[in-house]
Amino acid sequence: MAATGDVKRALGGVAGLARACHPGPTIAVTTLVTVVAVSAGRDPWGCVLTGAAVLTGQLSIGWSNDAVDADRDRAVARADKPIASGQVSRRAVWTAAGIAAAACVPLSLASGLLAGTAHLLGIIAGWAYNLGLKSSVFSWIPYAVAFGLLPSFVTLGTGPDHAWAPWWAMTATALLGIGAHLANVVPDLADDLATGIRGWPQRLGNAARLVAPLPLAIATVLLVVAPAGPAGVIGWLTLGVVAALLAVIASWPKAPFLLTIAVAAIDIVLLVVRGDALTG
Numbered sequence: 509m510a511a512t513g514d515v516k517r518a519l520g521g522v523a524g525l526a527r528a529c530h531p532g533p534t535i536a537v538t539t540l541v542t543v544v545a546v547s548a549g550r551d552p553w554g555c556v557l558t559g560a561a562v563l564t565g566q567l568s569i570g571w572s573n574d575a576v577d578a579d580r581d582r583a584v585a586r587a588d589k590p591i592a593s594g595q596v597s598r599r600a601v602w603t604a605a606g607i608a609a610a611a612c613v614p615l616s617l618a619s620g621l622l623a624g625t626a627h628l629l630g631i632i633a634g635w636a637y638n639l640g641l642k643s644s645v646f647s648w649i650p651y652a653v654a655f656g657l658l659p660s661f662v663t664l665g666t667g668p669d670h671a672w673a674p675w676w677a678m679t680a681t682a683l684l685g686i687g688a689h690l691a692n693v694v695p696d697l698a699d700d701l702a703t704g705i706r707g708w709p710q711r712l713g714n715a716a717r718l719v720a721p722l723p724l725a726i727a728t729v730l731l732v733v734a735p736a737g738p739a740g741v742i743g744w745l746t747l748g749v750v751a752a753l754l755a756v757i758a759s760w761p762k763a764p765f766l767l768t769i770a771v772a773a774i775d776i777v778l779l780v781v782r783g784d785a786l787t788g
């Protein structure tokens with residue numbers, strides 16, 4: 509009987525760890541970067557290494573975020589936070605974050621010193637966000653730095669040139685990161701203000717809903733117009749769709765937040781489709 513209880517507790521802890529890692533963004537970022545690596549022409553083993561490095565980095569950021577925030581999440585009784593709801597201990601989440609961070613270092617450097625350093629700088633930016641920048645007006649900077657470096661993690665690790673990613677790809681992903689930051693915070697605005705989190709989106713208040721699609725839309729323009737070669741009919745149609753989405757969001761105060769997410773999804777598809785232009 510006691511043994512059954514122990515097994516149940518252990519399984520609950522594993523499920524809690526899975527929920528504490530921010531599974532949605534972790535899976536989304538890992539999949540995106542791995543698919544971009546394939547599209548940029550990295551060899552299969554390199555794509556596996558890229559995916560493993562991004563996965564461990566995202567796990568370390570996700571877990572450390574929940575471990576740092578545990579007291580605040582308890583204060584507002586956030587049912588979606590497994591440490592606050594008692595499903596997993598803070599100590600277990602810190603340990604998992606440390607192991608993931610330690611694994612991320614060799615996995616990143618396996619793509620080369622410069623590529624690995626570019627990725628690890630992004631991971632350091634993520635930890636800096638968790639450890640304090642998220643409560644400052646500069647909360648968007650870690651997102652811009654970390655996402656802006658991701659295309660170069662891919663291209664610096666991909667032969668024969670091992671070059672930095674083109675400026676438009678770095679700028680577009682930095683803007684995508686800023687849009688992701690705003691999009692992540694908008695649904696939690698009330699809880700954040702109640703616990704004293706005063707990052708950039710919280711300072712914008714309700715305007716954050718309107719500002720969120722702007723960096724994403726500028727990223728769309730860059731991804732359509734900046735790579736070499738004509739934008740093509742599909743490119744111009746994409747710009748038209750994004751302009752229409754922006755008009756709906758600006759003119760309809762109750763516009764579903766999913767419309768902003770749709771602009772982000774369009775950027776992600778463009779990034780993957782233009783993957784071959786990353787490595788020239």
Ligand SMILES: CC(C)=CCC/C(C)=C/CC/C(C)=C/COP(=O)(O)OP(=O)(O)O
Binds near residue numbers: 574642
């Ligand atoms: C390499 C790379 C792309 C790195 C990502 C960089 C970065 C700044 C990540 C932050 C991710 C994160 C756990 C946000 C949760 O924020 P929160 O605490 O505001 O929200 P929550 O309430 O959902 O936990």
